[in-house]
Amino acid sequence: MTTQSEQTGAPSEKPKRPSSVTFVAVLAVGYAVYSLVYGILAVQSGDEDRLADGILHLVLAPGALTAGVGAFWLRPWAWALFMTWAVIGLTNQILRSLFFEDPDYLDMAINTFAVLALSPLEVQIAFGVRHTENVQLSRATRNPLDRH
Amino acid sequence: MSSSPAPPGIPSTATDPELLRAFEPVVRFTSGEQFFPMDVERYVRSCSLWLYHPDDHDEQVIPEGALTMENLTEPRWASFGSVLYLRFIRPLSIEESARALASLQRLKRNQKYGFRTGLGRLARGGLVPRLVDALFSATLLLRGRVPKATAAAAAVDYAAMQEGGEKYVYHGRVVRQGGWTICQYWFFFAYNNWRSGFHGVNDHESDWELVNIYLYEQDRRLVPEWVAYASHDFHGADLRRRWDDRSDLALEGLHPVVHAGAGSHASYFTPGEYQAEVPLPIPERIRQAMEALARFWSRTLGQAGDRQSPFRAPFIDFARGDGLSVGPGQEQEWTPDSIDEKTPWVTAYRGLWGLYAQDPISGENAPAGPMYNRDGSPRPSWFDPLGFAELDKLPPPPLELELLETECATLVARQEELDCLIAREAETLQQLGIRLESMEGNPHLAAQHEKLGKQVAELAARVKALRREHSENEGVLDGMTRRLERLRAGRRDDPRSHIRHAAEPVPPAHMRFSRAAEIWAAASLSLLLIGLVALIEFAPEDAWAGVVILLIALVLGESILRATFVRTVNRVAVILALVATVILLVHFWKPVLFGALIALAAFLILQRVREFRA
Numbered sequence: 001m002t003t004q005s006e007q008t009g010a011p012s013e014k015p016k017r018p019s020s021v022t023f024v025a026v027l028a029v030g031y032a033v034y035s036l037v038y039g040i041l042a043v044q045s046g047d048e049d050r051l052a053d054g055i056l057h058l059v060l061a062p063g064a065l066t067a068g069v070g071a072f073w074l075r076p077w078a079w080a081l082f083m084t085w086a087v088i089g090l091t092n093q094i095l096r097s098l099f100f101e102d103p104d105y106l107d108m109a110i111n112t113f114a115v116l117a118l119s120p121l122e123v124q125i126a127f128g129v130r131h132t133e134n135v136q137l138s139r140a141t142r143n144p145l146d147r148h
Numbered sequence: 149m150s151s152s153p154a155p156p157g158i159p160s161t162a163t164d165p166e167l168l169r170a171f172e173p174v175v176r177f178t179s180g181e182q183f184f185p186m187d188v189e190r191y192v193r194s195c196s197l198w199l200y201h202p203d204d205h206d207e208q209v210i211p212e213g214a215l216t217m218e219n220l221t222e223p224r225w226a227s228f229g230s231v232l233y234l235r236f237i238r239p240l241s242i243e244e245s246a247r248a249l250a251s252l253q254r255l256k257r258n259q260k261y262g263f264r265t266g267l268g269r270l271a272r273g274g275l276v277p278r279l280v281d282a283l284f285s286a287t288l289l290l291r292g293r294v295p296k297a298t299a300a301a302a303a304v305d306y307a308a309m310q311e312g313g314e315k316y317v318y319h320g321r322v323v324r325q326g327g328w329t330i331c332q333y334w335f336f337f338a339y340n341n342w343r344s345g346f347h348g349v350n351d352h353e354s355d356w357e358l359v360n361i362y363l364y365e366q367d368r369r370l371v372p373e374w375v376a377y378a379s380h381d382f383h384g385a386d387l388r389r390r391w392d393d394r395s396d397l398a399l400e401g402l403h404p405v406v407h408a409g410a411g412s413h414a415s416y417f418t419p420g421e422y423q424a425e426v427p428l429p430i431p432e433r434i435r436q437a438m439e440a441l442a443r444f445w446s447r448t449l450g451q452a453g454d455r456q457s458p459f460r461a462p463f464i465d466f467a468r469g470d471g472l473s474v475g476p477g478q479e480q481e482w483t484p485d486s487i488d489e490k491t492p493w494v495t496a497y498r499g500l501w502g503l504y505a506q507d508p509i510s511g512e513n514a515p516a517g518p519m520y521n522r523d524g525s526p527r528p529s530w531f532d533p534l535g536f537a538e539l540d541k542l543p544p545p546p547l548e549l550e551l552l553e554t555e556c557a558t559l560v561a562r563q564e565e566l567d568c569l570i571a572r573e574a575e576t577l578q579q580l581g582i583r584l585e586s587m588e589g590n591p592h593l594a595a596q597h598e599k600l601g602k603q604v605a606e607l608a609a610r611v612k613a614l615r616r617e618h619s620e621n622e623g624v625l626d627g628m629t630r631r632l633e634r635l636r637a638g639r640r641d642d643p644r645s646h647i648r649h650a651a652e653p654v655p656p657a658h659m660r661f662s663r664a665a666e667i668w669a670a671a672s673l674s675l676l677l678i679g680l681v682a683l684i685e686f687a688p689e690d691a692w693a694g695v696v697i698l699l700i701a702l703v704l705g706e707s708i709l710r711a712t713f714v715r716t717v718n719r720v721a722v723i724l725a726l727v728a729t730v731i732l733l734v735h736f737w738k739p740v741l742f743g744a745l746i747a748l749a750a751f752l753i754l755q756r757v758r759e760f761r762a
Contacts, residue, residue, distance in 0.1 A: 083718060090727075099693045112725045120449075
């Protein structure tokens with residue numbers, strides 16, 4: 001006896017979250033908590049030099065939290081949010097590195113890792129931003145029998 | 149008892165003109181088309197004849213008004229590198245150009261000109277194709293080009309000719325080759341105004357288009373089997389459709405329906421708007437580098453490949469079929485004109501049928517006649533109409549079954565021969581093999597062992613080749629037998645199995661963009677250039693950083709309007725991540741190297757520990 005999903009070939013299970021995505025999501029949530037704490041402390045300190053920075057962190061914290069939670073649930077908008085964030089962050093750090101010589105290498109490395117973790121096709125498919133029928137994987141065969 | 153209906157066709161006793169009449173196509177033009185198929189005689193009478201000399205000067209051979217079909221074909225001596233050509237519109241002064249353009253506007257008003265590109269023409273290509281399009285247009289300043297006023301004057305002159313006697317003409321020819329009877333319909337147009345009239349690739353004086361209909365004889369009837377239309381970017385088998393292929397080929401009785409591209413006059417089976425790929429010449433090294441990058445992108449980075457080259461311009465061929473329809477039972481009927489190898493203007497005039505614009509890539513130069521290429525060499529579609537549509541390898545259907553049976557019998561005989569050969573050779577191989585094995589461990593037999601070893605290896609290769617041939621033949625025979633059974637049962641092959649690339653109109657959803665996208669597409673390149681100027685003027689020290697930000701903002705902004713944000717943001721992010729990786733490696737190569745070595749060491753230790761435990 002065959003089930004309906006077997007007959008139609010439709011996937012019966014939810015896509016599995018790749019571990020790299022989990023790691024990126026944890027990083028985002030961690031960054032959100034850090035920004036929140038940093039922002040509150042900066043605002044409370046009353047130091048005028050740190051005030052603008054503190055407000056910026058308080059604004060960024062909910063965004064990072066939303067992206068992190070969305071990534072846990074493999075939501076397509078979370079993928080788009082992460083990539084947009086990474087584009088802005090990487091552009092900023094690369095330009096600082098090339099033209100102003102004061103880059104934040106940790107930020108650059110984290111954004112690079114996030115992009116490399118979220119951009120592979122299988123990850124995009126898991127997030128639902130790309131559909132399998134639109135994708136043609138062009139990796140060569142690894143099976144030696146196919147070559148003889 | 150029921151008899152099967154007679155296949156479509158006409159008695160094989162029909163004369164050539166009757167044959168051409170019976171299958172003449174219906175051509176549907178796009179609303180706004182200004183040039184229709186005409187007779188060559190009226191055109192030639194309003195032309196002058198010129199000779200371009202290799203020392204870069206043009207000589208008028210026969211002036212306008214004195215040119216006839218007779219003196220056109222007179223033999224003329226010309227040096228190597230010279231080009232004989234007709235000139236429909238003489239060079240215009242500024243005043244005459246302005247008058248021609250104004251007359252065209254009046255003509256369009258009188259004709260109730262009805263062509264609109266529709267929203268999205270500019271937005272159909274991305275930023276890079278638009279940049280390439282702009283560069284392509286700029287190259288027209290350097291290459292030879294036909295002036296826009298020439299197109300206007302040609303449209304006015306052609307309209308005047310039609311007013312003097314409206315006629316829609318095809319030049320028909322019947323050829324018999326390889327068991328097929330081919331009806332060729334050559335359509336001559338006074339002008340191709342694709343670029344100036346419909347935002348296309350090129351303009352040139354005169355235009356030739358071709359429709360071929362392939363017939364076979366059965367039960368004393370000539371039955372149509374294939375139809376082939378000349379079209380951009382397509383060659384060989386892709387040009388033809390089978391008579392019963394209703395997914396593409398529309399028929400009105402025995403008349404195939406052609407949808408002509410606006411201005412370009414290229415022929416399409418179905419109405420619609422076609423994206424024309426104009427391959428721009430890029431150096432081989434750049435092309436190879438781009439292919440290597442594409443492989444790295446898809447195989448190493450695991451990204452989806454882009455099927456379209458960025459080096460394409462967003463040209464559209466509008467073959468909407470919503471304008472004048474010419475053919476049997478249509479608004480206008482054909483006036484046929486039979487041609488063959490004895491028709492003087494076909495065979496004796498090897499020059500161009502319009503202005504030689506000296507365009508090195510020939511897009512703006514007029515074509516030669518039906519029998520010749522621009523360089524005067526014979527045109528394959530004339531001398532080899534079967535090869536034109538890759539039909540030279542196909543027998544007419546009544547001969548197919550017999551040929552297939554013969555081929556099957558030949559292959560079966562070869563398989564039987566191979567069975568015997570393989571058995572004999574394999575037995576010999578085993579005998580030699582056992583002898584070779586027996587020589588092992590006897591140093592005094594080293595020389596014989598080596599000699600025999602070579603013999604065994606050669607024989608083994610031969611046996612392998614025979615077995616391979618046998619195995620491959622099995623597959624071929626299987627396919628042929630199944631096809632034979634299908635044909636015997638009266639079932640035909642898939643009518644579309646020969647098509648590798650079919651010309652398909654772009655779906656309207658892919659062609660129409662919002663007004664915002666259209667405005668953006670029109671303005672973005674200019675905005676980019678203005679932004680560059682502003683950066684250089686107001687922030688020269690940060691200009692490079694500003695250019696990068698400007699480009700990324702433009703690309704992402706455009707992707708939102710074109711609904712391709714996900715793909716674009718992914719691409720931009722990966723490129724930035726690669727640049728960042730290089731920067732990080734340059735700055736932290738020592739820790740990265742140490743980290744990699746420590747990780748490798750830890751991995752090796754772990755492997756050994758696992759081996760100890762096992």
